[in-house]
Structure formats: structure tokens, C-alpha cells
Amino acid sequence: MAYALVALGFVLALNAAGAVNFAHGDLVVLGGAVAVFAGLWTGLPGPLLLPFVALVLGAVGILAARVAIQPLAGRPPEATFVATIALAAIIEQGLTVGMGAAPRTAPSIAGSGAIDLGGVTLGRQPLAIVVVGIVLIAAVWFLLERTQTGRRMRAVSSDSHMARAVGIPAGRYVMLSLALAGALAGIAGALLGHQFLVAPTQGAGHMLKAYIAVAVGGWGSVPGAVLGALGIGFFETFVAAAIGDAWATAALYVAVLLMLVLRPQGLFGEPVGRRA
């Protein structure tokens, strides 16, 4: 479920900025790190830290786009490719220098232990992650589909020239989308950081999963990205039960490669065609 948040942020940023942000996975790790240190310094409980993390990472998301994506908008794709990879390396190295390479634990948001639900034992933290995830995804859906702001964000994402032509201040809504993307990444990192710890090298893995989710769900499709992420989660859980975690991940990569060979437009197809 946390992966769904990562993928959601990734696709929102992708649509808004028109480019893949290879640093997105490191934003997730950064969110976890912020949760770790904010928790240490303020002693606030997990749930209260989330809004703080969201704000900080929202700002970072905007900053990242200002530094590495928007200035390179007119250049060929290799430029943003390199710039966002460099940014990812900067964040990862910055975290290594700042907090050391050893993994840290983020504060949990629901305490440890488990709950009994109708005979099934569920961990409190994983349950809390699912709940927070569903709430956030529903909130984002509501924002995008049912509010004027969200409609404008979508308009700018799909055709920024046209949006400007009808008077929408595109720059502002691009920033809003990117801030939201950053916030989602940060929250995901804070949620994952308790169970899976926070280590500077995790960024690449998160980014790859988000990238796969978006490709599987249809490049640029927001619901596709969420479904893709959930699909990855299920795939990994079930396959891991049979052949172990590591090989489940390997199977995922093989499946992705096969999919790219056989059906590159993803399971749901690309929502937008390409004009020659």
C-alpha cells in the first residue's frame, strides 16, 4: 500500500513535469529520514509526524523540480535523465554523510503488536499503513476528480499550453502537483521506515518499483500507477511465499522484461497516443 503512494507520487510528478524524476525513490528515503530525526528531536508520536514530513518533502519536491527538471525542459531527454540521477545521488550521498550508512528506525504510527480481526491476526503497523494509504489515495482522488484545483492540475498536466491559453496559471499548478508528489513520497517513506528501516541506499529500489508500476499500469495513467503498484505488491507477496523474497523480486524483473517485449504499452495501455 505504501508502494501505491510512491507510485502515485511518481506518476503525478511525471505528468506534471513531463519527465521521469529518478530522484523520486530517494525522496521516499528522505521522508523516512525526516521522520527518524523529527521523532528523535521532538519526541512527537508517529501520526503527528506525518503532516510535518509531508510539508518538508513537498517543499523538497518543488525544489528538486526547480533544480533538475524545469530548467532542462527544452533539452533532449538525456539532460533530465542525467540531472535527476545526479540529484538522486546527491540526496543519497547527503543522507549517507548526514546519518551514516547504518539503517535507522522510523517511529511507528500505530505501535507494535497485533490486532485480532475476526480470527485473523494483523500487525498494527501494517494495518495502519493500509488505512493511511487508502485514506490518502481517496483524498488525492477526491482532489483530482472533484475539486476545481484538481481539475486544473489535471488540465495542466495533460496539455500545459492549452491550459495557459485558457488562462490557467500553469506554473502554479505544476508546482502544486510536484509538491503533492513529494509529500506522498515522504509519507510513504515515513510509513515504511518503521518496518523496513531507513537506509540511504534504498532509493534506487523504490524508484525502480514505482517506474515498473507506472509502466505496467499504462504510462501516465494515475489509476494505472496505483493498480500497478498494488499488483506488484500482490505479485511479490504470493511469489515470495513460494520461492523466497529475493527470487520473487527477480521474477518480478523477468516479468517486467517479458511485458516490455510483448506488450510495451502496459496492461491498461497508454492513455495518450503520440502524434507523428
Place this chain on the structure above:
Amino acid sequence: MRALGFFWFAVLLLLPVLALLLLPPFGQRMVILIGIYALMGIGYQLVFGYLGGLNLAQGALFGVGAYAVALMAPALGTLALPLAPVVAALLAATVAVPMLRLQSHYFALSTLALAALIDLVAVHAEGLTGGANGLAGFGGALPGGSLLLVLVWLCVVTATLLQAHLFHSRFGPPARLLREAPLVAATLGIDGGRWRVVAFVAGAALAGLAGAFSATLSGVVSPDVTGFPVMILCLTSVVLGGSRHPMGALLGATLAVCLPELLRDLQGAWLLAYAVATLVVVRWAPEGMASAIDRWRGGTVPVAAVPSVPGPLDPIGGSRRLVLANVSKHFGGVAALSDVSFEIAQGEVVGLVGPNGSGKTTLLNVVSGLERADGGSISLDERRLDRLPAHAIARAGVGRTFQTLALPDDTRGADIVRAVASGAAFLLLDEPAAGATDRERAELAVLIGGLREAGRGVLIVDHDMELLTRVCDRLVCLDRGAVIARGTPGAVRADPRVRASFLGLEGVAA
């Protein structure tokens, strides 16, 4: 050597020679390492620098070469060294063919998935790779010290010279087109997919060779060599050095090896500084350090040769015909083309007219293969063209131009020259007179006359009725995707249906 220039050639040769003669073993080791990273970087430049492909597997392929040597050396001795790049290249080849048809973001993802897969196998296939501990003790028969330095740098010099010759002489212009205007490249018959496969496999071989030398140098391999940091190092050093400069990889490698030594006091933070430097370079000096050094030396940056006006054309014999029969195309519910049929013979000039939105450019796209027709057929004599990819149609003899300039430093008419130079028997010209001065229009008329004399068949889309009346044998008029009139220019212009569809433009067109 001419492509490299005397200055850089001297640098290329002096570095290893001086290292051999003057440096202690520690210094020689560093120079070997520079050579190793340079080899990987040159391989990376092939796909990333010259063709603009977003490749993220180079680091993992380096690791494949390293592990290949570790596994083969105990049995095969020094033979493992040339075999390792073959292993890497074979691995790249098996995944390359499907991967390289993909658009850029999918290509990046497939290389990323491949790299992640290789890394996973390295870490977890303990029976084969020794798992997280890796392999050691295989280096007995392998060269070391000065011999290794000579070997590595022989490869570096060869690779640099070859790459300079290939991409700065022969393949420079088509590679540039492929990188900056892939659609135009396709219509000139350049098969982008095949180029990328070859470049990817060759690049993989170089990465494998570099990895092999690396394993030889250090005597151990571990999953460190297949991890993402190697890839990032490769990418950043190539970008810093200059991704399209023949010495870019070497310069970047020098930086990557020397900087940690110079910034020893900063320890881990040197990587941070390095990444920041990369970001700075991408934004403000995208050509990289090697080109910056060239500029500082006062050398001129070589500008791509812009094709000049073609001289007298060689006549093309034969009586071929380009036939469109019942061609249809829709976008969603909109019929962009419905049931369009006409033909062009060699030595004929046909004009395609119609109001904006009538489907003219769509028709050109469909004929040249950039879009697929939904119905009908397009044939060159007996040969069906409508199912072929764009570059194959171009090779069959159909060239085209576009309304916008393909490259930033193109002059007007450069794309016509390129299309003519491709030797196509039939040329599709998309609004060649748009925005032209009177003199340019006159030159265009002469050029088209020359094309007819030389036996080419020409289909011109334009709004300039006056020009078309002068140069065309026949006109075909489209309105909302269907042919509404055809015949001599005079007849078509007088046709009441044509007048009606151009309502409002009569004063301008007449």
C-alpha cells in the same frame, strides 16, 4: 587521428607512457583504473552519448565481465580476458533485440530491470557467484603490474581512435539525426533500432572488457561490481568529461579516479561533490569538460556539415509508379482520410491541395510510414508499402520532407537536400514553400523541375497555388479526408467544389 586532433592524441599516448616510466606501482595502479573506467565509459558513449539512448545497464554489464573472468580464469587462464567481453556482449544481445524497439522511457526501464536482475543474481546465486562474499583467488594466471597497464591502454587507445573515427567522420551526421530528429532519420532510411542494437552490444563488450580488467587488477569480485553505484559512476564521469567528445570518457575517468585521492580529507563527501558537479555541468556546460577545454584552447567547435544545394542529379531510369488505393485512416471517431486513391508515376509532379485539416499531412505520414493506414493499400509497383516501418519504406525509394526544421542549425531546404541525397525515386514534400521569399520560391521551382528531369516522382503538399500551378502536372484536392477533385491545375482551380472548400481563401490563392 585527424578526428582526434594532435593535442588529444598526444595526451592519449603520453598518459600511459609517462605512467610506465615515471610512476611507482601505486600510481600505475591508478592509471590502470583510469583506463578501465575509460573503456566502460567509451562503451557507454556509444548508446548514450551518440545515439541518445537512456541506458542504465552499463554498470551491471561491467560486473558481468568481472564475474566472467573470476569464473573462467581458474580453468582458462589469460584466455578468460578476451572471453569475458564476449559473455557480456552475448547477454546484451539476447535482451537487446526486443528492448531496442522501445521508446525512451521503456528502454530506460528495461535496462534498469536487466541491471537489477544481474545484481540480484550476483548477490543471491551463491553457488555460482559466491553470494555477498564474492569470489577470490582466481588471479593466478592473469597479468599484473606493468603488463596489465600496457594491455589496458592498448585497448583504450584503440577504442578511442575507432570511436573518434566512426562517430566524428562517417557516422556522425546520421547518428546526430537519429538522436535529435528520429522521425526524419527514419524517413531517410536510417534504421534506428538496428543502430541501437549494434551500439548496445558493442558498448556491452567494452563494459565487459573493463570489468574483466577490473577483476584482474583487484583479484576479487563481489556484488559491488554489479551494483548501481558503478552505473552512476559511469554515467556521471561520461557526462562530466563530455558524452559526445572522443576523449570525454577518458577525461571523466581521470576525474573519477583522481578526485577521491585529492579530496581524501572529505572522505565520503567527495561523491556528494562529484554529483553536484555533474548537476552543474548538465545545466551550464552540457558539452562536458573536454569540449570546454577545446574552447579554452581556442579551437573551433566542429559544426556538423550542413548539406549544400544539390548539383545536377543523376537520372533514375525505370517506369515505377507509387499507387494509393482506397487509403483510409481514422483517429478515434474522426475520419482523417477516407478512400483516397491516386497514383504518381516517375517523372511526374503532383500537387496535393486542400484547406487546413483536410488530411494532407496525415496522408504524407501514412505513405512514408510514420502512421499506419487503417484501410486500403499503398504500393510501389508490385510491392506493398503500407505495413513496412518508416525506414524500410525510405529504402524502398520514398523520401519526404517535413514542415519544421529537423536540426537546430539547418538552413531552409536542408531537409530537401537530404531527402534528395538519399536517392529516393519518389519524394513527398510537405509545404516546402511555407514562409519562403519570392527568390526561394523561384529556386524551389527550378529544383522541382530538375527533379522531374531526373526522373523522380514528386508529391508536393502546399498552399501556394501559384507555385503549384507552375510546377505540377496534376493536382489532387482533398477536403475533410476525401478526394474531391483531380486533374490539371487549371481544371482543379476552376472546379466549383474546390472553390467552395477554399471559400474565403480565393483572394489569396488566385
